[in-house]
Amino acid sequence: NGTRNREYIDTIDRLNNAGIINICYCLEQLELPLGGNYNPDNYRIYFRDTGLLIGSLDEEAQEDLRNNKNFNTYKGAIYENIIADMLVKQGYKLYFYKNEKATIEMDFFVRDKDSLIPVEVKANDGATVSLNNLINSQKYKDIKYGIKFAYKNIGFNDKFYTFPYFLTFLLKRYLKDKI
Numbered sequence: 001n002g003t004r005n006r007e008y009i010d011t012i013d014r015l016n017n018a019g020i021i022n023i024c025y026c027l028e029q030l031e032l033p034l035g036g037n038y039n040p041d042n043y044r045i046y047f048r049d050t051g052l053l054i055g056s057l058d059e060e061a062q063e064d065l066r067n068n069k070n071f072n073t074y075k076g077a078i079y080e081n082i083i084a085d086m087l088v089k090q091g092y093k094l095y096f097y098k099n100e101k102a103t104i105e106m107d108f109f110v111r112d113k114d115s116l117i118p119v120e121v122k123a124n125d126g127a128t129v130s131l132n133n134l135i136n137s138q139k140y141k142d143i144k145y146g147i148k149f150a151y152k153n154i155g156f157n158d159k160f161y162t163f164p165y166f167l168t169f170l171l172k173r174y175l176k177d178k179i
Helices: 005-017 050-055 059-066 071-089 129-136 165-178
Strands: 021-027 038-047 094-098 108-111 116-121 146-150 160-164
Touching (some): 005 021, 021 071, 038 094, 071 094, 071 108, 108 165, 129 146, 146 165, 160 165
Parallel strands (some): 021 094
Antiparallel strands (some): 021 038, 108 116
16 A cells, blocks of 8 residues: 555566466446456455465464464455455456445455446454445445355345355356356
C-alpha cells in the first residue's frame, strides 16, 4: 500500500508469467463485466503453490506450523491462498473488492451467466457481514446471491451457498449446471 506500481510491475509480471504467483485485481465497480471494472494498479498477490507461502514465513512460524501450533494465526491466509489457486486452475481470473472506507471487503468475485457472485473464504465460522451486505443491498443490481467456502457442510440460506473448501474445484461446473 502506498508504493509506486511502476517500480514493481516488471517483477510482478515476470513472477506471474513464470507461474509463481496469481494476481488478484481490485474491482472499482461491483457490476458486470468483471474484466472491464478493475484497477490494474490495485492488486493482491497469491502464491500458486501454498508451499511457497509457508516457505516465505520466518523459521519460527514454519516450525510452529510443522508442529501443529499457532495455526489459527495463519489459517486465514493459507485458506485464501488455496482457494485463489483453485479458482485460477478452473480458468477464473481473480478479482476482489474493498470499498474506500473498508466497511465492505470481499475476497473474490466470479460470475455465472448474468450474476456477479461474491465469494468469501472463511477460516472460522464467523459472521459474513460483507457478504450479507452485498447481497441485501439494492445498490448492487448484478449481485443476486453469494458463495462462502468454509469448514462446513453444503448449505443454502436463501442468500448464499456454503461449500466446504475441498469442493472449490467444482465451482465452475456447479455454476454452469445451476443455470
